[in-house]
Amino acid sequence: MDNILNQIGIENYIFLSVVLFCIGIFGVLYRRNAIIVFMSIEIMLNAVNLLFVAFSTYHQDAQGQVFVFFSMAVAAAEVAVGLAILVSIFRNLGSISIDNLKNLKG
């Protein structure tokens, strides 16, 4: 089979994932709802995953795709913990806006 990268250059993939990554970053920076912040982080990770796949095709080497699985699994675990923390916060605070988390400072 011929390499898909012959039609669309690797650069485009890189740009795409960088853009995605930045979107994720901006999401994290600008949104105040914890859930949405999580999702933005997920976007970042997925952008990276996309890039992994692209590179692995580019290098004709499966390691990259394997790595994607790692990162997905890790991301899942992370989010699980994160949500757990979020739940307990919601129990104590009744809100999930990260703006309320300003008691520790100075």
Place this chain on the structure above:
Amino acid sequence: MNTLIAITGLGIFCLLFEILNFRKGIIPFTILGLLGVLALNFCEFGSTESYYNNMITVSKFSTSFSSLFIILTIFLVALSHNFYENHPTKISDFVAIKIFLLAGGVAMVSFGNLAMFFLGIEILSIALYVLAASERLNLKSNEAGMKYFLMGSFASGIILFGICLIYGAMGSFDVVEISEYSLSAELPIWFPIGMVLVTIGMLFKIAAVPFHFWAPDVYQGSPALTTALMSTLAKVVAIATLFKLISGLNFIPSLENQDHLHTFENIIVFISIASMTVGNIMALRQVNVKRMLAFSGISHAGFMLMTFLTVATSAGVLLYYTAAYALAGIAAFSVILYVCKNQDDEDIANFHGLGKTNPLLAAILTASLLSMAGIPIFSGFFAKLFLFNQTIQTGHIALVIVAVINSIISVGYYFKLILAMYSKEPNQERTGKPFLIYAVAIISIALNVALGLFPSLVLDLLN
């Protein structure tokens, strides 16, 4: 490798003990187990082999650092007995988590493949998230956990992206291969950028300026024991890993080939100066001891970063510095744990008159603070000495002078605590002399002083 397996096994055993309803035994068993692991690890010392086609490579560097981690964990586990007295159901979980965290740490210093590196980080971090937020009903703890989690996972994202770029540049995750390619003349720009991104991620973990903001809040919010763990074990793991990463991937030589070395060095110098200064100055006005130590930790991160200017030779110095710092930290935190057991915060006021009520603990805390401040004969002094020595060799005298000025500033807040202990009247009577805490405090400070008297022991391990 066996170390790693053994540690993981130990963790699982802890969980089993809970199921088998054998709580009493957990702590002693774990400590014994860890001692065993330590012995095992010593056996591996010197051998350099790699497992699972280079997923894990055991080297002097990894073994010596893992031994340090294991020792620290032993202390932490020992402390957790007294810490979780009041809610015994948690013991097994948290001990187990600590063990897994240790596993993550060991994985991080002995990775042979970026995948392993990433997994290690994540194991460590996730464990830390849990521990930070472990006091469910305490809002502070929750907030700490949340902050740490959000920023941590953000940092992980950065690291992942970095790894990805490295992969893109090199077409491999294997450290050996990458290090070979990295010496080739032509390198895609992605490689350095990827490396920088990974470095930034790690700098976040070791809480270097400007990625340090999480540290004070998280340290203050999380349970004292967790803070102890973060400020000693986690920090040491992170810095060691970063060191291994930069040296292992021949990053420096590759930069030299592209003659961008000075760029990198400037960044390191800047960050280390910024970390020391910000850390020390911010610490001056803190009233919460944990928070104060957080800032002092930031400044120490700045000191440790100085080793990155001489990656080729300074592994030993880094090991020595981290050991000295971590041991002092353990000693200090064991006293803090004792003093602030039933206090709702770790305000300095809690330490008033400790010199009268518990002269021994006061002396130990004083010693550990002196060690952090870099007063002879404690190992902290020699750590700084060797560090400065290294740095002056590379001609960064200005950096050293800044470091010196910073050590002067640091004395300011370390002595605030000492003053509180000795020159104020006790405001509460402190009962009970928990054996484990005393033991940990004494042993760790003794080790610290021993390191000071015989620095060569550690220093020459990696030379």
Place this chain on the structure above:
Amino acid sequence: MEMDTNLALLLVLTPFLGFLINVFFGKSLGKTVSGAIGTVAVAISFIVSVLLFNQITSTGKAIEVTLFDWIQISNLKINLGFLLDQLSVLWLLFVTGIGSLIHLYSISYMHDDENIHKFFSYLNLFIFFMITLVIGSNLLVLFIGWEGVGLCSYLLIGFWHKNQDYNDAAKKAFIMNRIGDLGLLIGIFLLGYYCNTLDYKLMYESIHYRATLSDESFTIIPLAALCLFIGACGKSAQIPLYTWLPDAMAGPTPVSALIHAATMVTAGIFMVTRLNFVFDLAHDVQNVIAIIGAITSLVAATIGLVQTDIKKVLAYSTVSQLGLMFLALGFGAYEVAVFHVITHAFFKACLFLGSGSVIHGLHGEQDMRKMGGLRKAMPITFWTMMISSLAISGVPFFSGFFSKDEILMTAFHHSIPLYVVGSVASIMTAFYMFRLMFLTFFKEFRGTEEQKHHLHESGSLITIPLIILAILATFGGLISLPGNSWLNEYLAPLFTKAAGEEHHLGTTEYTLMGVAVVGGLLGILIAYIKYFKQDNVPESDENITGVAKVLYNKYYVDEAYNAIFVQPINALSKFFRDYIETGLSALVFGLGKVTNKIAFQGRRLQSGSIGLYLFVFVLGMCAIISYIFLAQ
């Protein structure tokens, strides 16, 4: 040599031994015994000095004793050694001689004081240091004695230590002496630098050797001489450092007699005479000395004219006599100065002891306005003092006549103006001495009734010394008669140029003598008219006016010094303490404060908002990456 060493040690150590005994056991020994011990100790040294004197006169060559190395400095080695030659032995004679007389006197005079053993220990210590000063073989040993006698004078002036005014006087004396001592010390440094030795004999040789070379470093010599002279000013109460001596009268009268008239104050003259070979090479300095001496004698005399405190009068007369001696020194007529030192020692000691006897008789009254008519009550005191007054006024054939006359003659030969000044001073001397005599002893008593009731001649322990001194004051002049002077020949070996060749007796000399005598008598006459014929008594302090007031207040010199030196220094000290000190420490603390301020502001940045944290995080990241790109 062994013999000499022992003699020298005996000479020095007996007073010291007396000091130790009186310090440690004095109280238990009881008043008379401790007094006796003190006296005997000094008497022994006197006997030793006599022995040494015989030896010197017979052999004619000096005795040198070296004990051990003291201070080692690279280019000069200073040992603790003694040099007993004509000069030092001569000095020893009258120091120990008068010393023992005054000790004797003190036994009775101080008998009522409960600290008499301390008094004697101090006196002995003084004698010890004075001897050290005189017989030291190098400048530094002299310096030991020099400062030692200063210390003793400090202790003895402040002997009645409950009175802070006396303590102030003592402190003043010590510090003023110290100012001089600094000068002396600098002089020593310069000489040491120039000669690479401080030993008199070696210095003499090396200076004469170097003088022949006359290299430019020779300019050090005048400088050194000047510094040494400053030292002498301090010790011998010359302008500008004389103000301590009158205040020193706060001490018990025997002290004034021994230390502040006869012996210690002559140390300056001794030192200059000892180092005559230095001063001979510095003519400008000699002129300075002469002028200072003349002025001092005049100023002191003028002040003496109007004083009403009997001891103050004597004190100023002492200053003025010392001035005359320096006048002589200034002309290089050392033997003349020495001569006057000796005669002055006799009659001034006698006068002081006499005044002491008077004060003793009046139970501590010192104001002449409250005396008078004591002639009948205390005849011995009167006659002895009368003799001494005649001597000091230069009435012919008393000792003072010869010595003072020689000084004036020398002055005349060198500079007429200074001669005039000197003569005027001595006329005034005659005047105020007899003013003192008339006010004290003639007319009827002006004191209170019960004082009058207790008037009595002092005991024999007091009168005997008076008589002896009076005799000496009378015949002391014989040791250096004009024309054939035993003293000059005796001292000749010490001086470079042959002594006294200037005044072979000629018409000028005789006329000068005549002038001096007339002057003296004139002074006495005025005093006679003013205080006997018209029997005025000086007014009480408040209604003294005009020149008299200025004189009575000693030209306000003390006030001036206070305003010029003491106050500014204290002000400066206050300024340093209150501003510089606090400023400096504020500066040091300031560093800490500033950092703390920064820390305080910095805490605002740590606002606790995750958004901000992440923002800075990203910012930092972008900064680093962009920096890398820029560096590319």
Place this chain on the structure above:
Amino acid sequence: MNVSTILIILLIGAFATYFSGDKLASKVALLFSLAALGCSIVLLNNYNAGENISLINAWIAQPKISFALNADGLGLAMVLLSAALTPVIIFSSFGNDYKNSKAFYGLILFMAFAMTGTFLASDGLLYYIFWELALIPIYFIALIWGNGDAEERRKAVVKFFIYTLAGSLFMLTAFIYLSQKANGSFLIEDLYKVQLSACEQFWIFLAFFLAYAIKIPIIPFHTWQANVYQKAPTVGTMLLSGIMLKMGLYSVIRWQLPIAPLAAKEYMYIFIALGIAGVIYGSIVALRQNDLKKLLAYSSLAHVGLIAAGSYTLTLDGLRGAVLQMIAHGFVVVGLFFAAEVIFRRFETREIAQLGGIRTQSPKFTSMFLILVLASVALPGTFNFVGEFTVLYSLSQINIWFAVLGGTTIILGAYYMLRMFQHVMLGETNSKVFADVTLNEGISFAVIIAVLLFFGFYPKPITDLITPSLETILQVINKN
């Protein structure tokens, strides 16, 4: 037997004292300090007999740091000073009872240990370690057992600690830099051998100067001194002024001058001038002090200024005079502070204004105090005169004006000391009762006075002891 024995005795003594309990502590401490004194005297004999009493062991391989103790005449003289003063100081404290005295006396011995080490160490880093170690005990002594308002004291002591530490850290940097030049060795011989450019020497010299100027202290780095002296317990003050100052002065001679001779020669005048400025400034400030201890602090500022000036002359006389004066000043200042303490024990105050009229109550004490005062104004016949004369002489050889200005100390010194003496001791009998000096107090005084007078007339032994080593140091200085 070599010099390490003294250190061992003192260290063991420190712990033994701590574990002997509050009752015995003082006695035990005295015992060990006397043992140390005896030991050092024995060592002195061995040294004079030509035995090699120095010791050198490798300690750390890379960088080359060795446990090297070298006792030449100079070092021994200083060791003897501290070994002789420590028992006196401990003994003088028998009059007051300190709470938790086991720790107190333990710290004293530990400090003695550190200071002795500083005098003996001949390896740059070992020296630095001892130097810093000496700081910690005095910090606690002043902090815990000090007097006066707690808050004030805290401020003063912390300032003192940070200030001195700041200075010495720069010295450490200098040492590291030097060791680089001496390819990794900290041994004093190697450091002497290092060839430095003028510029390097200047900075090294400056770094050292910072450390020493603060420790000695030379103006304008003296601001910590008066307060700490006042706030610290008298024993601490004695240790500080009697021995610790001398550490700084000794180090100037041993380390600063030989390592950076060019700079020393280049800037000699500046530093001499600083020292002399200290003399005048200290004396003048002392005039208007109301607190006895503060006055003594400033007087000591003046004296050490003169000593420093002497050592910066780089002449044999200067160095010799400086060392002699160090020892003399060590004794006299301890004596004076003890006198202040004796008064404080009876009158509970050091305010000069509230004192006076003691002479009538205790002539004994008066005489002893007076002798000390006279010694401190360098009356001939006291040890101080020998030192001061030699120093002033050396200054006069450099430039007569230095001698003149430095000589003002004999005037101003007399002024403030006698003024103090008059208002403290003389005058109408004090209303409060002044119990006569006890036997213990008497003994302490007697020892000090005896030393001062003996060496005042016969300083030869000390001069002979120190001169050779000073000459060798001068050779190093003048080698290029």
